[in-house]
Amino acid sequence: MSKVYTVAVLVGSLRKQSINRKVALALAELAPANLRLNIVEIGDLALYNEDIDVTPPAAYSTFRDQVSSSDAVLFVTPEYNRSVPAPLKNAIDVGSRPYGKSAWSGKPGAVISVSPGAVGGFGANHHLRQSLVFLDVPCMQQPEAYLGGAGSAFDEAGKLSEKVRPFLQGFIDAYAKWVEQHKKS
Ligand SMILES: Cc1cc2nc3c(=O)[nH]c(=O)nc-3n(C[C@H](O)[C@H](O)[C@H](O)COP(=O)(O)O)c2cc1C
Numbered sequence: 001m002s003k004v005y006t007v008a009v010l011v012g013s014l015r016k017q018s019i020n021r022k023v024a025l026a027l028a029e030l031a032p033a034n035l036r037l038n039i040v041e042i043g044d045l046a047l048y049n050e051d052i053d054v055t056p057p058a059a060y061s062t063f064r065d066q067v068s069s070s071d072a073v074l075f076v077t078p079e080y081n082r083s084v085p086a087p088l089k090n091a092i093d094v095g096s097r098p099y100g101k102s103a104w105s106g107k108p109g110a111v112i113s114v115s116p117g118a119v120g121g122f123g124a125n126h127h128l129r130q131s132l133v134f135l136d137v138p139c140m141q142q143p144e145a146y147l148g149g150a151g152s153a154f155d156e157a158g159k160l161s162e163k164v165r166p167f168l169q170g171f172i173d174a175y176a177k178w179v180e181q182h183k184k185s
Pocket of ligand 1: 013014015017018019020021078079080081082083114115116117118119120121
């Protein structure tokens with residue numbers, strides 16, 4: 001049997017009814033058999049502060065362990081004011097420390113931005129990629145994934161729209177190949 005890769009999924013919205021969380025869960029269901037997606041929670045991470053990191057809070061350590069022990073990282077995020085929502089940027093910063101022991105380094109990554117708006121979170125998607133360059137996350141380039149008009153991606157019962165399903169399927173299938181090609185040796 002081929003290897004199963006574990007993927008730490010970070011959702012950039014903390015909202016209970018988050019469309020991004022629904023998309024993350026849909027991707028977990030659509031993922032091919034060699035990818036196992038697990039949402040890593042980021043809502044309990046204190047705002048990053050080097051002073052408190054002298055003795056890392058338990059939430060920091062747990063988060064770092066969850067990312068470090070995963071084979072790959074997937075970001076599913078809304079756009080806030082044309083950029084990355086603060087909780088997600090905070091999680092990226094927490095995972096990047098202590099200096100020299102970044103949890104992100106070398107993990108194959110991908111970004112999908114999701115918005116009810118027409119632009120599909122393009123600004124957040126690309127600002128996030130800027131951090132991933134520095135953090136040495138080989139980030140999938142194609143297919144780009146900006147899911148606009150996402151207010152209608154799920155019906156009231158939470159079922160994924162058949163119009164959106166092929167887009168998400170194509171994205172996660174391509175990402176599975178990306179992870180296989182760029183896995184950390
Ligand atoms: C503080 C704030 C800023 C926002 N800025 C943008 C934005 O720049 N672009 C955009 O498309 N949507 C923006 N939105 C709308 C979000 O895309 C929308 O609330 C979306 O549903 C959030 O994702 P979620 O459903 O996963 O929580 C913003 C929402 C908030 C709360």
